[in-house]
Amino acid sequence: MQSVLIVITQGKEAFQRVRSLFHMSQVLAQQEETQVELLFLGPGVEWLRSNQRSSPLVAESLDQLRRTGIDIVACEVSLEAFGVEENNMLPARKVKGAVEMHKLIGQGFTVLSF
Template sequence: MTGRENFAKLLANIGMATKMKTADPQLTVELIFLTPAVETLNKRQVMFKPVLEAIKEAKKTGIKIVACEVAMANVGLQKEDIEYGLVDEFASVGGLYVLQKIKEGYEVLTI
């Protein structure tokens, strides 16, 4: 993440996903963390605390959190750097994960 505008955009995406899921609990919502956003999952970085708290709130509504392992490797993030239980699934290649979801009929939304 570089710049406050990207940090704000990420928080806005998490917030919008949470509002969508709250408005329609039957809706399937997944947040997929790719590069560079995946580095905000690092529990050791104090500056990412607002993102981590927003993710925890999102999870309470039933949102699935997915992290791209390639993106994690690109930013030097290990699974041990992520709070246990925060991520529901680690996708080996995030782009392929997204492609598969699109083929299954999912829509990709970003703000």
């Protein structure tokens, strides 16, 4: 089994880049014996705001990624730092970003950071 952690630290200014990362994540997850986790960290948590003009498109993309088997997670420290409140947030499992990365690296995940 190959396991990949994709860390998104790019904020909303990188719309096209992050949309490409969503596509890349899906392609990876469709490979046999491949597990993918997508972690929003730092400014990357801005993608999870549910009250923005692009939110419906992002929500649809994240739903599609979940259906492919990708685990969508967000750093709770970053969410707080960037003011992303739970009542204005797209669905994601909340974790402590550094702890999650450390755990997954220990499990042999390859980390790709963007």
